[in-house]
Amino acid sequence: MLGNTIQGRFYQAGSTAVQDAKLHKNGDIWQLVLGTESKLLTVEIESVSDRLAGIAHKIILKDIGVFESSDNDGIDAMLETENSFFSRLTRVESSLPLVFVFAVLSVVILVSLYRFGIPALANGAAKVTPSSVLTLMDASSMQVVDRVFFSKSELPEKRRDEIRVLFDELIEQSGPQKLPFRLLFRDGGELGANAIALPGGTVIITDQLIKLSKSDDEISGVLGHEIGHGELRHSLRQIYRVLGIGFMISVIGGDSGQLVEDVVAQAVALGNLSYTRNFEIESDHRSAELMVGMGRDPFAFIELLKRMKKEKDDKNDKKETNWYSTHPSTFDRMANVKKFVDSLSPR
Numbered sequence: 001m002l003g004n005t006i007q008g009r010f011y012q013a014g015s016t017a018v019q020d021a022k023l024h025k026n027g028d029i030w031q032l033v034l035g036t037e038s039k040l041l042t043v044e045i046e047s048v049s050d051r052l053a054g055i056a057h058k059i060i061l062k063d064i065g066v067f068e069s070s071d072n073d074g075i076d077a078m079l080e081t082e083n084s085f086f087s088r089l090t091r092v093e094s095s096l097p098l099v100f101v102f103a104v105l106s107v108v109i110l111v112s113l114y115r116f117g118i119p120a121l122a123n124g125a126a127k128v129t130p131s132s133v134l135t136l137m138d139a140s141s142m143q144v145v146d147r148v149f150f151s152k153s154e155l156p157e158k159r160r161d162e163i164r165v166l167f168d169e170l171i172e173q174s175g176p177q178k179l180p181f182r183l184l185f186r187d188g189g190e191l192g193a194n195a196i197a198l199p200g201g202t203v204i205i206t207d208q209l210i211k212l213s214k215s216d217d218e219i220s221g222v223l224g225h226e227i228g229h230g231e232l233r234h235s236l237r238q239i240y241r242v243l244g245i246g247f248m249i250s251v252i253g254g255d256s257g258q259l260v261e262d263v264v265a266q267a268v269a270l271g272n273l274s275y276t277r278n279f280e281i282e283s284d285h286r287s288a289e290l291m292v293g294m295g296r297d298p299f300a301f302i303e304l305l306k307r308m309k310k311e312k313d314d315k316n317d318k319k320e321t322n323w324y325s326t327h328p329s330t331f332d333r334m335a336n337v338k339k340f341v342d343s344l345s346p347r
């Protein structure tokens with residue numbers, strides 16, 4: 001029976017007395033034998049402290065006290081035969097390093113769910129969102145942004161026609177479309193020189209951006225970039241990311257009621273459509289691809305961005321509203337696009 005008995009000491013709860021004791025395992029039952037007594041006291045193990053070098057194991061016996069033993073191997077051997085989930089759980093809980101590992105793991109899981117889980121869900125949701133819902137989103141978004149930011153374009157009709165030709169040329173170049181793309185002209189108001197793509201294929205360009213441009217290629221490049229955001233469903237994915245899982249479910253589930261439309265409109269209006277760096281890179285590449293395909297300058301829109309930055313800096317403009325602000329150059333766009341264009345040309 002030696003293998004089933006651990007020698008140690010017992011500290012009785014509520015007392016300073018220490019006595020020699022044995023902890024004995026009989027089937028599934030733990031029994032405590034005090035001193036030289038022959039009486040067996042059935043006990044319940046509440047927790048076992050982790051094995052630390054040179055420190056005796058402490059076994060908390062429910063309600064009665066603590067059993068301590070330096071017979072680490074004996075305790076390990078006996079606990080090994082304890083296979084209940086509870087016994088494993090108490091061992092984990094009483095082990096500080098393990099608790100720490102679990103805490104770190106929990107944080108890692110949460111962060112990765114947020115970083116990878118939500119975007120993954122958002123991407124999936126964006127793929128299955130019916131286009132009828134997208135059209136509704138665009139319509140209600142336009143109502144809000146027109147009320148909050150934009151006013152009627154003052155651009156001469158002739159100039160608007162020229163830019164519509166540029167836009168149509170891009171749509172033609174981009175191939176068969178799932179989205180019903182359309183171009184709208186607005187005075188940008190507070191949003192200044194800007195261009196925005198809504199989830200359903202509506203692209204808005206402001207008078208200020210057109211006035212700031214020095215060539216059709218610059219405008220075309222910006223429009224190509226926005227078409228990219230639409231085609232790649234960046235706008236929708238971004239809205240889903242910002243608004244979360246519940247919102248995705250209600251949209252996909254067909255609950256495209258007034259509430260849903262309002263929320264989307266607000267999200268667009270509040271400038272939640274500033275994209276992640278990856279979305280920006282993807283759209284830059286799409287723009288460059290379309291521009292090269294049409295024999296236009298794929299780098300022109302970056303020159304426009306630089307001019308916007310300069311204008312903003314010159315005016316010491318703190319407002320984060322124009323196209324440059326929502327397309328921050330936290331990376332070298334020019335170098336990135338150059339690399340991409342190089343990869344397009346045959347060797």
Ligand SMILES: [Zn+2]
Pocket residue numbers: 225229275279280283327
């Ligand atoms: Zn963009």
